[in-house]
Amino acid sequence: DAKTTQPPSMDCAEGRAANLPCNHSTISGNEYVYWYRQIHSQGPQYIIHGLKNNETNEMASLIITEDRKSSTLILPHATLRDTAVYYCIVRSGNTPLVFGKGTRLSVIA
Amino acid sequence: EPEVTQTPSHQVTQMGQEVILRCVPISNHLYFYWYRQILGQKVEFLVSFYNNEISEKSEIFDDQFSVERPDGSNFTLKIRSTKLEDSAMYFCASTVRGHYEKLFFGSGTQLSVL
Numbered sequence: 001d002a003k004t005t006q007p008p009s010m011d012c013a014e015g016r017a018a019n020l021p022c023n024h025s026t027i028s029g030n031e032y033v034y035w036y037r038q039i040h041s042q043g044p045q046y047i048i049h050g051l052k053n054n055e056t057n058e059m060a061s062l063i064i065t066e067d068r069k070s071s072t073l074i075l076p077h078a079t080l081r082d083t084a085v086y087y088c089i090v091r092s093g094n095t096p097l098v099f100g101k102g103t104r105l106s107v108i109a
Numbered sequence: 110e111p112e113v114t115q116t117p118s119h120q121v122t123q124m125g126q127e128v129i130l131r132c133v134p135i136s137n138h139l140y141f142y143w144y145r146q147i148l149g150q151k152v153e154f155l156v157s158f159y160n161n162e163i164s165e166k167s168e169i170f171d172d173q174f175s176v177e178r179p180d181g182s183n184f185t186l187k188i189r190s191t192k193l194e195d196s197a198m199y200f201c202a203s204t205v206r207g208h209y210e211k212l213f214f215g216s217g218t219q220l221s222v223l
Binding site for chain 1: 113140142144146151152153154157164165167198200202211212213214215216217
């Protein structure tokens with residue numbers, strides 16, 4: 001079972017930042033936090049991952065709390081194409097990705 | 110960006126028939142995976158494959174399922190005798206050795222068992 005807790009759904013206005021929270025209070029020291037998204041039954045798409053430092057790439061930023069028990073994925077300027085289910089996953093080594101139910105983000109014009 | 114290719118996009122079969130789902134992973138990738146997603150449910154791990162053998166498999170991946178990399182480019186999932194509950198979207202994924210955090214997923218094959 002997934003080791004993370006995410007809100008089932010969120011709305012965000014187009015052009016605004018989308019902040020998606022994730023709780024992973026039982027994360028262990030060697031587990032990374034990964035974010036994937038799935039746009040309307042397409043294959044999941046990797047977004048970003050991190051261990052303890054904040055990370056940024058061309059898609060998003062990942063903010064991990066100092067105690068690593070929670071994190072936030074930030075899409076800085078959400079567009080309609082960012083409407084998707086976002087999955088927060090904790091994982092160590094080469095273990096399989098275990099997907100939970102994720103957060104359904106709706107970006108509204 | 111390179112892509113994982115899956116064929117066919119849709120497959121309809123009769124219960125009890127064998128099906129083979131095909132995937133062409135990204136060319137320099139060495140780890141391969143199958144996942145499935147029943148309509149409205151979570152994406153579920155089935156199997157991982159490396160160096161021509163199964164690395165890990167889930168409880169779903171029973172004796173009815175098998176995987177193969179027959180020719181160095183294709184990666185296939187075979188279901189020997191399909192059941193109604195095998196109806197799902199099946200996703201193939203691959204990753205570069207040492208970069209296993211970033212899985213590249215294909216667009217999936219929708220399998221409908223009648």
